[in-house]
Each structure stands twice: as structure tokens, then as C-alpha cells.
Amino acid sequence: MRRTLWFLLRLGLVIALAVWVAQRPGTIRLDWQGYIIQTEVGVVALALLALGVVAYALVRLVLLVWRSPRRLGAGRRTSRRTRGYQALSQGLLAVAAGDGPAATRLATKAEGLLNEPALTLLLSAQAAQLAGDEALAATHFTAMRERGAMLKRPDMAFVGLRGLALQALAAGDTQGALALVREAGALRPKARWPLVTQLDLQARAGDWTAASATLDALTSVKALPADTLRRHRAAVLVERSRAAEAGGALDQALSLARKAHDLEPGSVPAAVQAARLLAGTGSARAATRALEQAWRLTPHPTLAVAWGRAGEKAGDAADPLARVKRLEALVALDPSVPEAHVALANAATEARLWGLARGHLTRALTARPSARVYRLLAAVALAEHGPGAEERGHLASAAKAPPDPAWVCGTCGGVNAAWGALCSHCGGFDTLVWRVPGGTAPGGTAKGADAETMGFLPPPEPPAGDGTGGGLARLSARLPSFPLGGTLGGTLGGLLPGKRSPGAS
Template sequence: MTRSLWFFLKVGLLVALAVWLVQRPGTVTIDWQGWLIEMRVAVLAALLLGIAMLAALGYRLWLALRSGPGAFGRRRRANRRDKGYRALTQGMVAVAAGDAEAARRYARQAEGLLNEPPLTLLLSAQAAQLQGDDQAARKYFQAMLKRRETEFLGLRGLLTQALKRGDRVEALEHARRAQQLQPKAEWPAVALVELEAASGHWIEAEAALDRAQRAKAIPADLARHRRAVLLVEESRQDAAEGRLEEALQGAQKAHDLNPASVAAAVQLAMLRARTGNVKAAGKVLEQAWRAGPHPDLARAWGAVAGLDDPLALVKRQEELLRLGPDCAEAHLALGEAALKARLWGVSRMHLEKARALAPTARVHRLLADLAQAEQGDGPAYRDALARLATAAPDPAWVCRSCGSTALGWSAVCRHCGGFDTLDWTVPGALPRLGAGSDDGPTALVSPTTHPRSADPHASGPPTAADQRLAPLL
């Protein structure tokens, strides 16, 4: 618009000048070096204008000839770059839309057009992942390791792949290297805690937890909870290897950090009893029992006393009942002890009270055992079995990652290898994590709901728990 206005203005000026000259006729005479030229003013003006135009044209031509090849090359390169970035953008859009084929095509185009390996490698890796071509994705991730700016991202991709394959050893290596590269980054810090723990490296996991906490990659309450979990496992290992003093210190620390942890309380009580302090052991269990009765505490209550006589054990469990008379757990523990001591009447009385308070499978199983012990496989036993078949399930240590039930607490799920995933709950009541989930990087931190926790390690097949550690690029 401005250009055309400018053009019309110039034409207008020329026309005005021409008209002005025509209206003022006259001649110009040039006498120079024996030459005598005479012409009309208008002709001279036209001549001068023509010469000026020719000079301008010549100057432009000279400029174009001078910078010709360079300018052409620059234009070509700029064109390629534009096309490359367009392909890159379209590729990213295709990745976001889940169009694997288009993503791969644009990735290849961008790779050919752009000299930007960090960006094209990432797109190519994503496209390969989308197509399910793990081998190609691995190749790109490995190529990313060779460049400083993409190394961290490449490690993340390789870590994800290793977890998918269930190769925790390789995953651990990548997580360690990623943490060295970026000590303040969140995902390597959290992944390291889980991977070290899943490998049974309690001390290394604790050190990783320290680093994660320093990097503020893990909330303080979750860090405290996890430290207690690790300390219980460390204490168990120390105790198993005869380092009772260290074991006791570890258990005490775990109990102090998380007084609600059944595992820590049981571990501390057992160690106190083992080092000859049965009274202190009882105190720990008593305190934990008041906070929330639990079958593991009831068992430990009997065990720390070191009683062989079944009748003495009945007396011991009666003390537990005195801590809370309407406690189903206490009646159940006492009913079971009485059953072992062949005190049928006492056993029946407490089991019936437990059934009235919480009619779950465990009490029905003990009632069936009692009926069988008293009257053999008669009608009473069969009736008890029928009631058992329809009884509500009891709470158990359930892995919130894979849903499997464990006989006892451990820091690592023996089935899926998930760290700190066991909760004391009714099986089937927890929503499962990981399975089929598409968790992003933030999902590295397990949920912070930890109802109750209690024991040692294992390494199982890789599964959904690992998927939580598997942030996709």
C-alpha cells in the first residue's frame, strides 16, 4: 500500500515537472571545447532523467553481480532451514497426535534438512517409540548420549526402556549417570531411591534419599516415611548378620521417624527382647497397639515374652485384651492362644466376641479349627466351613502397584519389585497403580498414602511398579 502510494507520488511529481517545463518553453545552449549544442529545456530534462535512470540500473546490476553466489547460497540455506523447522513442528504435532507414521516421515525430513541433532534425534526417538520400534528408539537414545546437550534426555529414554524390559541393573546405571549429570534434577533422584532399594541396596538407597531431599525432589513427609522403611530393612539385615547394636539403633531411628509403622515397632521390640530387655520390648508394642491394633503386633507381643507354655501364652494375650476390651484383634489373638492351649470354652468365648465385632474370614477359620478340634469333621465343622466360604476378607499387606498380597511386610514387593508399595488394607480395595497407566515424570514419586507398613527385600519380575519409574520422553 505504502509502496504504491509512493509510486503514484513519484509519477505525479514527474508529470507536474513535465507540465511545468512545457508551459515554460525555451532553449539551452551548451558551448564547450568547440562544441555548440542547442536544445529545448524539456529535451535536456528528459535526457538527464534517462541518464540518472541508467546509472541507477547499472549500480544495481553491479551490486547483484558482486554478491550473487553468496546471496543465492544463503537463500537456499534459509529455505532448507525453514522447511526443516516446518517438518520438525509437524513431526512434534504428529507425536502429540499419536500418528506414528507421519511422525517418522517428518522426523526423517527434519533430519535431512536440519543440522540440529539435539532436536531431530529427540523427534526421531519419539517417532520410533510411537511406532513400537524399541531398537530404533534405543539407537537414537544412545546417539543422544554422545552430545552434552542431549545426554540427560537420552539417559531418561534408556532408563525407561530398561525398566520396560525389566532390566533394573541397566536402569540403575542410567539413573546414577543422570544424577551425576544433574544432581538437582527430580526424576533421577527419585528413581535412584526406588532402584537402589529394589536392588536391596539399603544404604545406597538412603544416600540417594538424602540427595533427593536436598534437591527438593521428594516431599519431606514422604522422605521421612521412606527413610523409616529403609531403616527397618537395614536393621533386619544387621540383625541377620549379627550386628545387634547397629540393628537396634536402626530400628529405634525408624520407630522414632514413623511411630505408626507396625514394621518398625515389631523390629524394635524383637531386638529389645533379643538383647534382654523384654519389658522395653513390651512397652514399644503396647504403645503401637494403642495407636492401632494389628495382628503382627499381637504375634510379636507373644513372641517377645519367649514363652513355650501355651497356658502362659494365654495369660500373656489376656494382658493385650486389658489394653482395650472391645478390640476384635485382641479377642482373636486370645481365642487363638486358647485354641492352642486346648481351652475350648475360653477360645470359643473370645472368638465369638471377635466375630461379633468383625466377622471376617480369619475368625471363621479359627472357629472352624475349634469346631474340628472339639468335635472332629462333624456338622459343626461343616457349618463353620460354609460360613468361612462367604465371610468378608481380612486386611492384608497388599501391593498398591501390582495388587498382590504378601504374607508379611517388606520394603520391596516380592511380586513386582515395587518399593514401599505395601499397605495394610483389604485386598481389592486399593486402586492399582501403574497397570496400563501412562504416567509422566511426576509419577516417579509414589503416592503418599501409607496406611501401615512392617519387612525385607526381594527382587521380583519387573512390572507395573517399574512403569511408575518409566517416564516416557
Template structure:
């Protein structure tokens, strides 16, 4: 609109100018050789303007003729470039659709019309086409060639990283991720992969440095940063607790200050204090954590602050824990266990029975079985409680990606994910729902007669002398199906059971070693213990 107004103003100005010149008196005398021409002032002005216009038109025409070869060349070059980009676009679409034949055809056409030195996407199209065709060696060479150009280096590293992961080259994949994270810290995939590599190698200091870099580049939120930093500092504290307890205690204390509810950090701080001989500080740390949220491992460590303490001293500490958190199932279980170890069987039974009614769990029934065995020696009652324990929900444990462990670890032994372990009830199976209730779910019934209850597929050894909670395994595999399915089973107080007694199998001692190494993948069942990462095969990648 403004341009239109300006155009009208210009036309109006020129018209006014010519009108003003036409009204001026006078003439213009033009002498050509011996001829004199006298014209009006307006005619002279119009002639001058026309001469200028004709000169400009002539110059434009001559210039067009001179430059026509160049323009024609540029026109054909532009058409060629357009055909190349059209082929490149079609080829990338073919890659996404999985059409390797069309992708290779478009790649050849794009190479004919575009210069690979000025168009990096040609390398990507060629590499992706090779991958689609299954030619991994050619694709790898293409990605390696991209590393020479700073503009395409991140793209080449990403391609090499993905391809190494796909082929199981873990060492090479982590190497490329480290290079990418060093060159471009803002790349999220590179930072995550580099973090997995450093935590898998227990490089906690390097992981902390990388975590600080991720926060500086705003890849992670402040809350996630604090949580992961607490996890890494706890892992570092656990690693050096025997060699440098002072440093271990400092790291764990900082982790607790950032995440007060993080139980592994609390345990690490208390263990470091105990290692230094400062049991008073360790007790205060555990007491504060217990008052925030009771946890079985906090209670157990609090009871065993001084390993040489007599049973009565541990019972006193257990009573304190129960006083701080009355009507709490975790506190009741801790106190009941301490009462059992002190020989107070009646009071232990009084503490544990409300738990099996309100929050039934296998450890509670196992403890009842131990109390029954020590107090009355009634094998029928013992077998009943053991059968209830087999059916009861499992106790919470540290779980990560389907892997269950008695001890916390900073990374998942399955996926290598940081901060994967959670304290929760392990999920073993999904039960079908009938009338809104899971079929096969445990329901506690206090009216069930206390007689031996044996299932054909989950038989329990008939005699377990001196059974303790540590000796009783909740695994169905350990409870051998020694009883034939056709054997008669007692169904009431007066029922008789003529089946031959079950063969007693010796119980294997329970190892005090951790069930899972913090940073190792569990070995096969026949292995004597956990093993480290699998040995790397000869890599087909050049590590730059």
C-alpha cells in the same frame, strides 16, 4: 489511542510552525553563479524539507538495489525453513497417529530443509520413526547421539530408558535413570526409576539421599516424604538388627516418631530392643502401639517378649492386652490363643465364640477346631469347624499388587514399588451380586448341626490328630479332593455314611522361615526357596 493523539499533535505542531514562518516578514536571497533569486521565507523552508525528503528516498532506493541479493537469499531461506518446520510438525503428528510411512517421508523432507545441528527435534523425529518401523538399533544410536549435546541429553536418556524397559533390559534402564537423576534431579521419571533401582538393590542409604533430593526439588509432598522415609528407615533397621542393634533401634525409633501408626516400624523398634536385651523398653513400645490400634503381630510379639517364659506368663500379658482393648476382635483372638495354649479351653471358647458371630474369620474357626480336638476329641465337630474355616473370610495379611505375605517388606516383589504392602484382607475373587448380596459369600449360622460337613470338591481329611493352628492350612490345594463326588454325605444327625474313610495324608511341617524374602521376587513352584532378581542377559546398550 495514545499514538493517534500524538500523531494529531505532531501534525498540529507542524501546521502551526509553517503558519508562523509564513507570517514572518522577510525574504531569502539565493545566489547561483551570477543569478540572484529572492524567495519568501516559507518557500525556502518548504524547499529545504523537500530536498531532504528527496535525498532520503534516493538513498533508500539505492540501498534497496544494493541489498536485494541478500534479501532475496533470506527470503528463500525463510521459505525453506518454513517448509522444514511444516514437515517436522506433520511428521510428529504422523508419529502420534502411527503412520510410519508418512513419518519417514516427512523426516526426509525436514532433513532437506533444516540443519540437524541446530534443530534437536530432527533427531527425535528420526528416532521415533525408527521405533515405529521396528528398527530399534537405529533408534538407540540416535538416542545415544543425543547424549553428546547438553541440550538433548535428558531427551536421549529418557528415550534410552523407555526403550530399555520395553526390551526388558532392567539393568540398562536403571543405569540411564540414575544418569538422568544425577544430571537433572527435577525430572520426576528419573527420580522414581532411580528410587526403584536403589530399593531393589537394598541400597537404603542411597534411597534416603535420593528422597531428600526429591523433597528439595519439590517433587513430592511433605507427607509422602515422611511416609517413604519411615519405610526406608524401617527397612534399614530390619537389615542391620543382628549386626548393629543400637543403630537399628535408633532408625526404627525415628521412623515411629514420623509415622506412629506404622506397624512395621514399631515391630522393628521392639525387636531391636529385644536384641539388645532391653525387653522393658520393647514392652513399652508395643504397649503404646497396641493402645493406639491393636494389631495381631504386635500382640504376638508382646506375648513372646522373652521366649523362655512359661505359658502362664504369656497368658498374663494376653489378659493385659484384652483389658486395654475390650470388645476388640484382635484382642479376643490373642487372648483365646493364649488361653488355649495354657489349657483353659472353656474360657478360650467363651472368648472366641463372639468373634465368629460378629467378625467371622478363618483363624477363629481354626482355633475352635483346635479347642474341640483337645477338649472333646469329637472329630465331627473338628471337621465342622474346619469346613467353616475353609468358607470363612481370610484373615488380614500383608498384601501388595496381589501378592500375599505373612511378613511386611519395603517393596513389592511383583512391581518393585516402594511402600506397596498393606495390612488388609486378601482379595481372592470377585463374587457376583444377587439381590444386593454376593453369591457364595460366607454367612455364619450357629444353628448348623455340628456334624461332618464335606464338600465333594473341597474334602477335608477325616482324621487330623494333634492338629494345631500352625498345622491347618487354609489353602484349598492342601485340602485334597479325596472324596468322590458321588459318595454319600451325612446331612443330619441320623443320616448314615457308608462311604469308605478318607485316606489320611501326612502333614508336612510348617517352616518357620518367612514366606517371602523382603526384596526378592518369588520363584517358581518347584524352586526350593525364593530367588533373587533374574540374571541379566548381555545388554545391547552401552552404559556410559
């Protein structure tokens, strides 16, 4: 549009000049070296116009000849760059499709056509991984790390470090992976991936103090939602409290447990840990208050068990009748919660109050059918009347009843007998959720775990090798990877000329 307007403006000026000359006729006489030239003004104007056109054409021709080599080279470079990016994009599609030979071929082609080491080395590394050549992939990732440092390209070095860290995780090299993750975090202090991976590794190694410091860093950069950070911090504080208790530092253990409970009042493990330590110091009322606060937010069978034991002193013999009275107060808080009735029925069974136990189990069964309640009814029938039809009937009903909730890992789906900050199957940090295995409904009692011992068992044993063995392969499988899921595309987008990858990875 602008070019059209500019052309019309120039044409209008020429026409206006021609009209102006035509309205002013006259004769021009030139006397030079004995020659006399005389002509009309219009003829002179046309001659000058023709001379200007010829001069303009000659200048354009000279410039065209002068610039041709440069334009030819630029055209070849543009064509080469276009073909390089085409090979690069086709290589990415081959990686996504899992076509290793095509990815290798296209990576080689792109590397020969493009002067973009960040992109071509990453594609070559991915192609090598598809071909199963981890050593060659490590060579490419190392080249990215070194050339990124040399070229002052932190984004390029970051991607190389990430690839090397994931390889170290897959190989079980915990210390090497942690060092690489820390180096990547130094390049991008606000990136999410290094901090989250560092937290996972520290938790897996049981270094809860370092994990707490990493959580501070995650909080400062807001890399995770506030609720998630608060839950993680409470889990770390509970584990630190357990470690302090195991080391004999009971005051420190109590302080950490109370911090965890204050941070997450509805956290079952935090409330149980704080209540148990408070009860051990003779603060039965404070222990009961902590349990009541958590119970109102999250009625859980472990809290009911802790409530029944809150008034007992360490070393003294348990008084079943006193426990029944304490649990009657818990039932009175909210008679509609079946977990309270189950806990009271357990205490009544210990006190050999068969009628009371049967009555509360029936109320729990009315509120929510549960396989465990039927099993407890069968146990009461066996203890009171011995083997018979009543026991067999309850056991048959238990086989048909809905499964009981348990601590289920949200990552691997494994069922854990008791809560721990680490899943006892895959070693995932803070992944346990109280729900029905394979379902989502909370409530009830844990499948395969007695409510009298839940929450009072020692922390689950760490995965095989204490976090330094083959279990790390499962960790690497849970961490973000390059080939699929858009991660590679997002990384490459941040490395393209004129762009930088975002702060959070």
C-alpha cells in the same frame, strides 16, 4: 496507538509551520550567475517540502533495494522454521497416537528443516521405538547424549541419558542402567527422576546402605514429600536391621530397628523388628512399650502376635497361659479393636480354653465380620467337638464373609504373605499397603497368612534373578516413559529455544 499519536504530532507541526509562514508574507530574491530568481516565501516553502518528500522516497527506495536479499533470506528461513515446527508438532501427535510410520516420516522432515538436534533427535528416537527398532532409538539417544555434551547442553544430554537408561532397564541391564542414572544425576543434581530410579535399583539389588545415602540426597533436594521420605527411610532401616541380624550383628540390628521405630512409630514392621530384638535381649518391657506405641497408632494383627510373644525368651518352651494373660492386657487397652480379640482367641485355643476362645472370636465377629474369624470358629468347634454341623456352619459363613486384609502391593496389586520393603511379585520398593485386596479398608488379618507367623517370617525372597533378570522389565514399565502422559511434551518444552526444562524431572 503510539504510531497514531506520533503521526498526528508530526501533522500538527507541519500545519503550525505552514500557518507561521502564511502569517509572514514576503519575497525571496536569488541573484546567481546573472540569473535573478524572485518568488514568494510560500512558494519556496512548498518547493522545499516537495524536495524533502522526493528525497525521502529516494532514500527509502535505495534502502529497500539494498535490504531485499537479506529480507528474502530471512523470510525463507522463517518459512522453513515454521514448516519444521509444524512437522515436529505433527510428529509428536503421531507418537501420541502410536502411528509409527507417520512419526518416522515427520521426524525425518523436521530434521531436514530445523537446526534443533535436541528436538528432532528425540522425536526420531520415539519414532524408532514405535517402529520397534530399539537399536536405532539407542543411536538417537546416544547422539543426544554426545551432542549435548559437545554443545554444552546438559538438558539435551540428560534426555538422551534418560532414554538410554530406560532401554537398559527394559533389557535387564541393571548395572548399565545404574551407571546411566548416576551420570544423569550428575548433570542435574536436583532432578527427581535419577534419584528415585537410583533408589529403586539399589533397593532391588538389596544395597540398603547405598539406598540410605540416596534417600539423604532426595531429602536434601526435597524431591519427594516429607511423609514419603520418612516412610521410605523407615523401610530401609528395617531392611538394614534384618541384614545386620542375619549377619550376627545384633547390636547394630537393634540400633537400626529402634531408629526405624522412632522415625515411624506407627510402622508395623519397624515396631515388630524392634520389639523382637528387644525381647531377645531380655528387655520385655521396652519391647512391650514399642508395640503399645505402634498399636495405639495402627492396631494390626502382627503387633498383637508380637505382643503375645514379647515376654518369651529364646529357646524356652512357650507357655500358652502366660501368653493368654499378656494378650488380656492388650485387649484391655481398647476392647473395641477386633485384632486383639483374635490374637487372644488364638492363644486361648493353644491353651485349650475353648470357651474363652469362642467368646473373643464372637466379640471380634461382632466388631467386624471376617472370613478368618469364621474359619477360626470352625477350628475351635472341630477341636472341641469334632466334625459336625457347627464346623460346617462356620465354614459356610466364612465363604460368604468379606475378604480379609493383606499386604497388597500398590503397584501390581499382588498379595504378599508378610511385609517386605520389596514386593515379592513385582519388586516394587515400599509399595505394600495393609488393605483388602481390590479394596481400601484397613484392619483385620492377612488373607492366606496365619497371624501367628505374620511378621516373624524371614524377609520375602527377592524377585527372580535377585534383581538382575527379567523382573526389571516390570520396573521399567513402572518408571516414567516418554511417549505418553505429557512427559515428552514437558521435556520438549524445556528444550525449546529460550527455555530450559525444570530442575525436577
